[in-house]
Amino acid sequence: MVVIAKELLQYEKDYIKYYINFPKIYYKQENDKDYIKNEMIESINELVFEDIMNFMGVVEDSYNISSEEFIHINSITEFQVGYASDNIMSLAIEFSQLAGFYDISYLKGYNYDFKLKKEIILKDLFRESVDYIKILKKYIWVQAKTLLAELQKNEDESLYHIVEDNICLDEENTFYFTSEYLVLPFSSCEIDQEILNLLEFKIPFNKIYHYLSKYAIKNIVKKIVL
Structure with a gap:
């Protein structure tokens, strides 16, 4: 133990x-x-x-x-x-x-x-035939746009310019997980030079369940509500 x-x-x-x-x-x-x-x-x-x-x-x-x-x-x-x-x-x-x-x-x-x-490693969580990088980037981009809208809500001018191409994700990307979420962090200034905060994007396993490997489903994902 x-x-x-x-x-x-x-x-x-x-x-x-x-x-x-x-x-x-x-x-x-x-x-x-x-x-x-x-x-x-x-x-x-x-x-x-x-x-x-x-x-x-x-x-x-x-x-x-x-x-x-x-x-x-x-x-x-x-x-x-x-x-x-x-x-x-x-x-x-x-x-x-x-x-x-x-x-x-x-x-x-x-x-x-x-x-x-x-x-x-990241690819251990997904089926071999799945382009998991593309799938994860899609979920990150949706959350990033919501974040951008929140950041700009109280600003007179647009200080942040997040674009999808700035979301650099690869097989070596750092991550951690819970039994419910895959968490993908981005360091200060990594997505936009004006965003100093550490950003964490949480991808619910129940949203990507059909892409997960048998290993992930058996050993990590304990309960899924589809």
Whole structure:
């Protein structure tokens, strides 16, 4: 059974404040009080720690090259568990760098099947004959247009210019999932340079059920209301 604990690293360096929340993953047998050594889980924990260290390094580089003297930077990570069963885990870590009024964020997903001893990639969730990239882009574009309308509602001028071609989605795109949704995040400025917020597009599994692989239906999607 997979157990996901929370670790916290909090300190200050120069003008940078770090609030680093990150997951620590363990494995134990059912009804067993002791954690079991698992090479795959240890490898994932090392990957998460490397990603945290790389992020902190980028923040320090941003501080060192900043043209603004004594700028204060808040370096924050938060994680959420989308899915966790005996053998499957999907979680996401949000990496945020707050400097003044600017919040630059990105998200990375970590999706694994411990029984099969493999990382779950996007195409694992879909039937082989399906052009899932095209299908997902269609759902993202519908949600993006709704988002654009909301953003422009209180603006005198149109500051945002989302176009469908700006939605760059491929097999390597980061993602995570729950038992109900496939979540596809886009980093700050990725879709439009004026949109600094991290955007997450949630695709309900019941909307794409007929395109899903047997693996996804059996192991991830627990209940579908068509």
